[in-house]
Amino acid sequence: MENKEISRTLKLLSQLMELHNENPFKVKSTANASFKVDKLPFKLRDKSLSELETIDGVGKSTASKIWELLQNGSIEELNTLISMTPTGVLDMLSIKGLGPKKIIVIWQDLGIDNIGELYYACNENRLIEAKGFGSKTQEDIKKAIEFKMANSGKFLYASIEQYALNYQQQLHQHFQQLDSFTNTIITGDLRRKCEIIESLDILVISNNYPKLRDSFNQPENIENIITQEDSITFKDQNQLAVNIYFCRHENAGSRLFETTGNAKHVTIIQQMLKPGNFKTEEELYQSISLEYIEPELREGTNEIELAKNKRLPKLITYEDLKGTLHNHSTWSDGVHSIAEMAKYCRDTLKLEYLGMCDHSKTAVYANGLSIERVLQQHQEIDALNLKLAPFKIFKGIESDILGDGSLDYPDEILEKFDFVVASVHSNLKMDEEKATQRIIKAIENPYTTILGHPTGRLLLSRSGYPLDFKKVIDACAANKVIIEINANPLRLDLDWRWHQYALEKGVMLSINPDAHRNEGFLDMQYGVYVARKGGLAKEMCLNCLDLEQIESIFNSRKLQA
Template identity: 60%
Template sequence: MENKAIARTLRLLSQLMELHDQNPFKIKSVANAAFKVDKLPFAIKTKSLEEIAQIDGLGKSISAKVWELLQTGTMAELQDILKETPEGIVEMLGIKGIGPKKIMVIWKDLAIENIGELYYACNENRLIEAKGFGLKTQEEIKKVIEFQMAAHGKFLYAQAEPLVNKLFEDLAVWLNGFQAEPLLGVAGDYRRCLEIIEEIDFAIGTEQIQEIYDQIEQFQPLQFDKQDNNTLVALSPFGLKIRLHLGTKADFYLNWFKLTGNDEHVAAVLKIAGEGPFDDEQAIYKKAGLDFIEPELREGLNEIELAQTGKLPQLIKYEDLKGSLHNHSTWSDGVHTLEEMALYCRDHLQLEYLGMCDHSKSAFYANGLNEQRIFGQHQEIDALNARLAPFKIFKGIESDILYDGSLDYSDDILKTFDFVVASVHSILRMDEEKATSRLITAIENPYTTILGHPTGRLLLSRKGYPIDYKKVIDACAANKVVIEINANPLRLDLDWRWHRYALDKGVLLSVNPDAHRTEGFHDMRYGILVARKGGLQPQQCLNAFSLQDISQYFNNKK
């Protein structure tokens, strides 16, 4: 083992000791030893135990740890303390800008146990309220985590979107400098609105293929490498892979189609339609005897069969939404007041209603509402509803699902709400049988209206807890419980791959932003994108109901 590896191990031990509030003198000696070992002019592995003990700053105790590390590859003391520390907390120690003291606050005060949850908390603005943090520190942590995500070459759709839009604009301007203005379209996973993006494909139709190929060096934003088949490849400064596919104008729509759908979809359609030429994508499907299939659905599932029989869903659009459910205000961990959230919905978004679902009392880290504060919030809602009518604020709560599946209020409290979103926020590590049973118990509670972010996943950072999707969805169908599509780009949970099963079972879905500030309402657009992938139609979406219809729905449920 090299000196630097030994030093890193000692440094980790000192950080973990500090995290667990151990003897400060012992912590300082281990940290000092890590520094000394890193600066040694010789390889410590060539020395005996006695020689190591003579090194300045090590001494008998730490030299024994170093010797154990050299002989076994680890240290018993380190392993013991690691057993007491969540894996995600250890990973946080590698984030630049936060040391053990801040991580202790994150872990113990905010109940955050991994980097994904930390990033989500930054988006919710929860760090600025914690001891030792501020807006600047929160933004720095967020940037570091985003950089780590990008280093793996994978991006959330919402992260890739501004990069793609800017690149599209720059390419369009540059290509317009050529004769007969080339055609340009975004394709691939991005056009199909997948939740995780690894590369971006652009289709270009032009009669000047060779000229563009030869002059691509003049396109300043990126440095492209030339490959076979008239393909140009670049890596953006953010780590996103970009491909330009050059073809003739006559073949543009065929190429765009090929680059958009997955392999199964493309092969199935072209087997019937042939290779064109085609004037547009509609012509391809018409030649194949199919109704036009929207890009989001081109996943090689059953969309071809539905298109053959005229049973394709009329996909929901953002404009179909009439209100926003599951949102937070300053009553718990939101940034804006209840009134500010309501006015933004009414005046800026032109919505008919707002569902306010601040955190329940178990979410102490998010300033969850106890019974007395619930009464106070309901009084404010009544006053606002009298003043803002016909716009309406519904009294909701995001009630924590406890370990045994019960909700964290008595029935007497639960019945005071217009609707209840039941969500899991803690004790995420359990096997599939227990996790499924826990959710089903919550679903069977007569006061549960919506099952919130069903798996608790955080994309690119935390897997959802394991559940039997069919059993959970079947339970929602049996108990007339709505399932949330949490529209936060980090969640997009329920996964779109299970939307069709839920819809076939007659379960309503709800596109909920989980907004903690007014800007968060706009996340509903990302929820709509994945809802479209799942085949959601307006009449199957709870918050596409009119104010009158959703009021009746809530009354019937109660």
């Protein structure tokens, strides 16, 4: 069990304690422990009970609960509280903006115990007069419920990737026992590396596929399996749609093509094809004089036209990355020190440079750096660079874009950084015109190097603030500002659907992990996935430049400022 799962369990325990009027001290200490556990730089599963008890911010009582969770997979006190709570009330805890205090009013005072009734109550204006509510709060809750409804049955790519690989492996092993020539391939949304996954699609290739299909065992607790001649479909226990397709080796290319691309891409290509089967996808595209189109690009945008004209980009790979920018250390809200992160990047990831971008002073919630602390951090980086050379740590900052579009430090401080990532973290509810002008003003600041996570979205949780993307990208082109592809699987922002427009305007992109711990650097892989969907080649990716090249870019920009 990973620390994040332990942290989530403790958070739920604290919420239910509060919901059922437990001792406020117990509620607060459990909530604090949840926060602490998430930030620990070591794994709790490797610790003994006595070691857990010595961890700062945990304490004996919570340590015993963590130990119980690690040993048994559950906490008896939590199970008891869950059994006392209606399922619909538990569901309310997943709605943005609803904490235990508000849910107590909704449940106990208004008698509402499920999300459906709550949504109806919002439409009926029943929440407006309730204690602690008002028209704005009611509208926010209504929008949050609508967002949750719209995303039911959808999953982040990163949350489903390992599950899909494990399931494919289990199927492969089972079917190979019956036919050693069986091959299984993940297809569909996952093969296209979509940021949101709506189904797990697996193609099973075997000349004995009817026998394999009939051998399929119905998973536990699953009903309504639909079995057809060449497919099996069902929903798993997490409500994820699973489609298992079957075909013979002679038409593997045709079937893989059909099950991979989105509907528009598949339809257009099929209209161009002559009747027949293809063993490989390469043969299929070649038969109609098209370059092979990588799965990530098969979204029905402009990929077919590019393939006709032999103009498809050579897509970026993870191995093309030379360094990592936009990362947070213990100086602000990170888990690892700058030295620990630098050594991990140099020794484990074999990168050439690291860009530190701790939070700026306005981000007090994230221990943002005062001007004095900025100067202290720069001294530490200078000393580390002497020790770690030729590896280089760049002095960066994630500067908050303030409400009026200005950056978070005066020019005499901004000029001391090697590069500046400008990001919005507050006032997320501006209308499109105001939000766009705010961003453009930040882009026009001569010290802005990179525009960070442009929309502030959190996938399946928070839609980004509205922007006129063409104006924002045009401003980046005019001011030679790079746009970030934030590789955190919850963000993946800038959205890949705007990458092509940015590239056409000559705007470079940067795949930034926004890492707050060493493991966070690995998120760059997800950034690469969506960058490939957007058609990014390494030549237009900032952190594919080697150390000498990127130093040259940073230095020339500082001279221009």
